Amino acid sequence: MAIQLLYGDESQLIEEKKQAFFKAYPDLSVQMLNDEVGARRICEKLSEDSLFGEPTLYCLVNPPIFAKTNKRVTEEWQQVYDLLLTYDGSHPVLVLYHETIDKRLKPNKEFLKSVPNEACDRLxxxxxxxxxxxxxxxxxxxxxxxxxxxxxxxxxxxxxxxxxxxxxxxxxxxxxxxxxxxxxxxxxxxxxxDYGAKNIFLFKEALFKKDVNTLLTLFPYMLQSKEVERAMSYIEGQLRLQLMVSECRFSGLSERAVQDLFKEAGSTVKAYPITLAYRQSQQISIRALAKLLRGLYEVMRDSRRGEGSVSYFKDLCLAYCAE
Structure with missing residues (x-):
């Protein structure tokens, strides 16, 4: 009978694939088994012949059968491991394990090789x-x-x-x-x-549109110590992309030519962001953008050295909007 292992740190994907497995056996009742049931009882359940009872789909939730560094599987759970490794019982079995499995360890490697499985890792x-x-x-x-x-x-x-x-x-x-x-x-x-990434994106959009009111609203968040490095890095990348695309357009390159140029240079930037930057370049001063980017580099450099103040970034942005 079928056996399947779903494992990984993305619980939503495990849940979706679990439901798909259940749907393949619509006529069977489902019995959930966790470690509180006990290894011995689980072995008994899986070894039962469906001829003497109601056909059942067994779902094992987080059984401690996988080896970890400096932690051995106990003798009783090793019996469950051995049973699943060569399982040929009359009940379908789904094993859910909401953690990653260390594939470097021999027992885990052997289990993954022998039992049908699917990783559900964080996307x-x-x-x-x-x-x-x-x-x-x-x-x-x-x-x-x-x-x-x-x-x-x-x-x-x-x-x-x-x-x-x-x-x-x-x-x-x-x-x-x-x-x-x-x-x-x-x-x-x-x-x-309203999460952090949204605020940083809105700040970038407001900066390109020279929307001072939105910038002033978001500055307190942007300059928080726990967010400033992430925010600065993202803004720098967006300014740099816009500057490169603007300079390409100013030199006479078409939108398609700019996309091809990025691709030939081995850039990982997709075509659509280049299209947006190309369209936006009509309203942007290359000189003002380059000045803002140079100032941002100085702020980032001084911040990493523990020198200066990131509040200077606010002055740079307001000066850019005033250009």
């Missing part, structure tokens, strides 16, 4: 965006190009975002949208939860 950058697009599509919604780009920016700023949070966030969006609605950047900015 990163493009993987999260792909998951979101699929999730939206499955609920009858779509994401616009600028909405996708906005999410990319947030994920660039917001490290280790759990998919479970994004699912909750997008479930809330679906309630606010009409059937088959489109999720745009404007919608995300207006309705997204």
């Amino acid at each position: 990163k950058g493009p993987e999260i965006v792909k998951w979101l697009q699929t999730y939206c599509h499955s609920h009858g919604y779509t994401m616009s190009a600028d909405g996708i780009e906005y999410i990319h920016h947030l994920l660039e700023l917001w490290q280790d975002v759990p998919v479970s949070f994004l699912r909750t966030e997008f479930d809330r969006y679906f309630l606010l949208l009409p059937p088959k609605g489109e999720i745009t950047q404007a919608f995300l900015v207006a309705n997204g939860s």
Whole structure:
């Protein structure tokens, strides 16, 4: 009978794949078994013949059967490990393990080699965006190009975002949208939860638009000690991209030519951000932008040396807006 292991640190993905496994056996009752049931009882359950009882799908939740550095599996749980390793019982078994598994250790490596398994590790950058697009599509919604780009920016700023949070966030969006609605950047900015990455993105947008009122509102957040390095790094990257694209356009290159140039130079920047920067370059002074970027480099350098004050960044931004 079928056996499957789902493991990793992304609980939302484990839950989705667990439900898919359950749906493959709609006529079977499900019995959840955790470590409190005990290793001996679990072995007895898995060894029962379904001819003498009701067919059951057993779901083992976080059984302590995987080796860890400097920590051995106990003798009683080793019996569960051995049983699962060669399982051929009459009940389907799903093993859920909400942690990563150290594949360097021989017992773990042998188990993963012998038992069908799927890793559900924390998604990163493009993987999260792909998951979101699929999730939206499955609920009858779509994401616009600028909405996708906005999410990319947030994920660039917001490290280790759990998919479970994004699912909750997008479930809330679906309630606010009409059937088959489109999720745009404007919608995300207006309705997204107020977390750090959103504030930094809004600051960048306000800076390019020279929206002084929004900048003054966000400066206290931007200059917090725990956020300033992340904020400065992101703003620097966006200013540098805008400056390069603006200079390319000023030299006579078309939008497509600029995209090709970035690609030939081995840049990882996608085409859409270049398109946005190209369109925005008409309203931006190259001289003022270069001056702001030089000043930002000085602030970042002095900050890392423990010299100067990051509050000078505020003066630079306000001076740029006054140009």
